[in-house]
Amino acid sequence: MSDTRPIIGITMGDPAGIGPEIVVKSVADPSLTSLCRCVIIGDAELLQRVSASLSLSLKFSAFDRGDRSEAIEVVDLSNLPSDFQLGSDAAETGKASAEYIVAAVKLWRGGKIDAISTAPISKKAIGLGGYHFPGHTEFLAELTSTAEFAMSFFSGNLRVVLLSTHHPLVDAIRLVTRERLSRLIRFTDRALETLLGHRPRIAVAGLNPHASEGGMFGAEEANDISPAIEECQDVGVIVSGPYSPDTIFLRGFRGEFDAVIALYHDQATIAMKSLSFGTAVNVTLGMPLIRTSVDHGTAYDIAGRGIAEAESMKAAIKLAGELVRGSRVSV
Numbered sequence: 001m002s003d004t005r006p007i008i009g010i011t012m013g014d015p016a017g018i019g020p021e022i023v024v025k026s027v028a029d030p031s032l033t034s035l036c037r038c039v040i041i042g043d044a045e046l047l048q049r050v051s052a053s054l055s056l057s058l059k060f061s062a063f064d065r066g067d068r069s070e071a072i073e074v075v076d077l078s079n080l081p082s083d084f085q086l087g088s089d090a091a092e093t094g095k096a097s098a099e100y101i102v103a104a105v106k107l108w109r110g111g112k113i114d115a116i117s118t119a120p121i122s123k124k125a126i127g128l129g130g131y132h133f134p135g136h137t138e139f140l141a142e143l144t145s146t147a148e149f150a151m152s153f154f155s156g157n158l159r160v161v162l163l164s165t166h167h168p169l170v171d172a173i174r175l176v177t178r179e180r181l182s183r184l185i186r187f188t189d190r191a192l193e194t195l196l197g198h199r200p201r202i203a204v205a206g207l208n209p210h211a212s213e214g215g216m217f218g219a220e221e222a223n224d225i226s227p228a229i230e231e232c233q234d235v236g237v238i239v240s241g242p243y244s245p246d247t248i249f250l251r252g253f254r255g256e257f258d259a260v261i262a263l264y265h266d267q268a269t270i271a272m273k274s275l276s277f278g279t280a281v282n283v284t285l286g287m288p289l290i291r292t293s294v295d296h297g298t299a300y301d302i303a304g305r306g307i308a309e310a311e312s313m314k315a316a317i318k319l320a321g322e323l324v325r326g327s328r329v330s331v
Contacts (some may be wrong), residue, residue, distance in 0.1 A: 003037065005034075005035065005036055005037040005321070006036050006037065006114045006115060006320070006321040006324035006325060007036075007037045007039060007112070007113045007114045007115075008036045008037065008038055008039065008113065008114065008115050008116070008117055008317050008320050008321055008324075009039050009041055009075075009104045009107050009108065009112075009113035009115070009116045009117070010023055010026070010027070010038055010039065010040050010041065010116075010117050010118075010119070010317060011041050011042065011097070011100040011101055011104050011116065011117075011118045011119055012040060012041065012042025012043065012046075012047070012097070012100055012119055013097055013100075013118065013119025013120045013121055013298070014093055014094070014097045014119075014120060014121050014122045014125055014298045015042075015043065015046055015080055015084060015093045015096055015097065016084060016085060016086050016087060016088060016089070016090060016093040016122075016125070016298070016300065016303060017087075017120060017122065017297070017298025017299055017300055017303050018119075018120070018298060018299045018302060018303050018308035019097070019119030019120055019121075019298065020042065020046055020047060020050045020119075021050055021054070021303075021304075021306065021308045021310075022119060022294070022308050022309070022310040022312075022313040023040055023042070023047075023119050023310075023313060024047060024050045024051050024054060024056065024058065025054065025056075025308075025310035025313070026038070026310050026313045026314045026317055027040065027058070027072045028051075028054075028056050028058055029310075029314060032314055032317060032318060035318060035321050036317055036318065036320070036321040037073075038072065038073070038317065039063045039073045039074070039075060039107075039113055040072065040073070040074045040075070041074075041075045041077070041100045041103050041104045041107070042074065042075075042076070042077065042100055043076065043077060043078060043079060043080045043096065044060055044074045044076035044078065045078070045080075046080060047060060047074060048060060053304075053306060054306055058071075058072050059071040059072065060072050060073075060074050061073055061074070062074065062075075062076065063075050063112075075103060075107065077096070077099055077100065077103060079095075079096045079099055080092070080093070080096050086300075086303045086304040087300040087301065087303045087304070088300060089122050089124045089125040089128060090125060090128065091125070091128040091129045091130075092129070093122075093125055093129075094121075094122060094124070094125025094126040094127065094128045094129030094131070095126070095128075095129030095130060095131070096129070097121045097122070097125065097126060097129075098121070098126045098129055098130075098131040098139070101118065101121075101136070101139060101140065101143070102143065104116045104118075105140070105143045105144065105289070108289050114290070114324045115289065115290035115291065115292070115320040115321070115323065115324050116140075116289060116290070116291045116292075116320070117291075117292045117293065117313070117316045117317045117320045118136055118291065118292075118293040118294075118316075119293075119294060119313060120293070120294055120296060120297050120298045120299075121136060121298065122297075122298050122300075123135055123166070126139075134165065134166040135151075135165060135166050136282075136284075136291075136293060137149065137151045137165060137284050138165075140284060140287060140289075140291055141284075141287065144287050144288055144289060146286060146287045146288065148187060148286050149284060149285060149286035149287055150162060150184060150187060150188065150191070150284075150285045150286055151165050151282065151284060151285075152259075152282070152283045152284070152285050153268065153269070153272045153280050153281065153282055153283070153295060154280065154281050154283050154319065155253075155272065155275070155276035155279050155280040155281065155295075155315075156253070156276070156279070157252065157253055157254065157255040158249065158252045158253040158260070158272065158275060158276060158280075159192070159252070159258060159259040159260070160249065160252070160259070160260050160261075160262050160268045160271065160272055161184065161188045161259055161260070161261050161262070161268075161285065162261075162262050162264070162265060162268050163175065163176065163180065163181060163184055163261060163262065163263045163264065164263070164264050164265065165265055166265060167264070167265070169264065169266075172263070172264035172265065173207065173220075173264070175264075176207055176220055176224055176225065176263050176264075177224055178223075178224040178225075178227050178228045178231070179228075181204070181224065181225060181228035181229075181261070181263075182228040182231050182232055184261060185202060185204065185228065185229070185232040185237055185239050185261060186232055186235070186237060187285070187286065188200070188202055188259055188261060188285070189202065189232075189237045189238075189239070191285040191286055192258060192259055192285075195323065195326070196258060197326075199238055200238065200257075200258035200259050201238050201239075201256075201257045201258045201259075202237065202238060202239040202240075202257065202258065202259050202260075202261060203239070203240055203241050203243055203248055203251070203252060203256075203257040203259070203260045203261070204225060204228075204229055204239060204240070204241030204242050204243070204260075204261045205241065205242060205243060205245040205248050205249070205260060205261065205262050205263055205267060206221050206225065206241070206242035206243060206244060206245050206248075206263075207220045207221065207225065207242075207245070207263050207264075208220060208221065209244075209245075209246075210244045210246075211225075211241070211242040211243055211244050211245070212242075221242050225241070225242045225263075226242060229241055229242065241261075245262075245263075245267055248260055249262075249271035249272070249275065250271075250275070253275050253276075269295075272295065273295060273296075276295075277295065277296075277312075278295075278309055278311040278312055278315075279311060279312065279315050280295035280312060280315070281293070281294070281295065281312065281315050281316045281319045282294065282295055282316070283319070283323075290320055290323045290324055291320075292316040292317070292319050292320040292323070293316055294312040294313050294316055295312050296312060
């Protein structure tokens with residue numbers, strides 16, 4: 001019988017963080033590997049050491065799409081020194097984690113894998129390693145020549161799309177313009193219709209307390225946010241707002257909307273992590289490949305201790321598989 005499981009390439013993340021641990025814990029879960037064929041892109045020797053430290057009896061083998069091995073498959077870049085330091089940023093580990101991402105995209109381009117799930121990287125470390133991107137999203141956009149993309153987070157009913165990502169707050173506020181927000185609303189409408197199979201109901205969070213309460217606490221809602229929403233409504237997008245940012249994410253979580261647009265990074269992530277930490281998945285919208293990721297960082301402070309939770313990594317891999325299956329159905 002042919003193996004119809006989606007093939008998910010899992011990048012190992014920053015070797016100095018919890019990435020190797022949560023990846024190993026994820027692929028050790030038979031309930032996950034029964035749904036997805038998991039292929040780790042990383043360093044086989046490190047994966048073997050981590051598996052042994054966790055008292056897991058995993059077997060690893062080289063990846064071959066034509067193979068149906070029962071072992072966990074690895075694309076081994078063997079790009080780590082034996083004595084790197086856990087729990088800190090370094091050029092060698094940053095460069096290695098970036099190389100896993102590059103290799104994953106090459107595998108996808110070659111038809112070897114169906115989607116990518118990424119363990120966390122350190123932005124500082126990849127910069128030290130010579131890769132100057134503010135995060136995974138922008139890195140993958142460069143590798144796939146994607147001009148229009150957006151970071152989003154999914155957890156059950158709650159889907160949050162970000163207007164800006166890793167910017168200082170003062171800069172993020174300046175990025176809240178009518179043109180940028182209107183473009184994102186229309187992009188979100190198209191991207192989520194493809195993923196969900198129906199026109200999404202989109203809510204837009206306000207920037208200021210109580211969405212400025214009629215201009216009492218700021219002018220951005222009146223000058224930029226409301227005009228962008230009205231412009232999109234005029235072309236048929238099902239969008240409303242701006243809503244008070246302290247309640248709109250809970251309303252999305254309860255299923256009142258299909259997506260909430262957040263106006264800056266922490267507005268999105270504080271809400272998402274408070275409501276769904278450990279089950280939320282980072283999804284990059286707009287790319288030609290399906291890419292999911294965890295909702296947390298490298299957690300250097302607990303690296304190597306064996307106590308990292310793998311639930312977000314598992315959720316990311318599972319969602320990647322579901323999105324692949326959905327795309328197969330729609331073709």
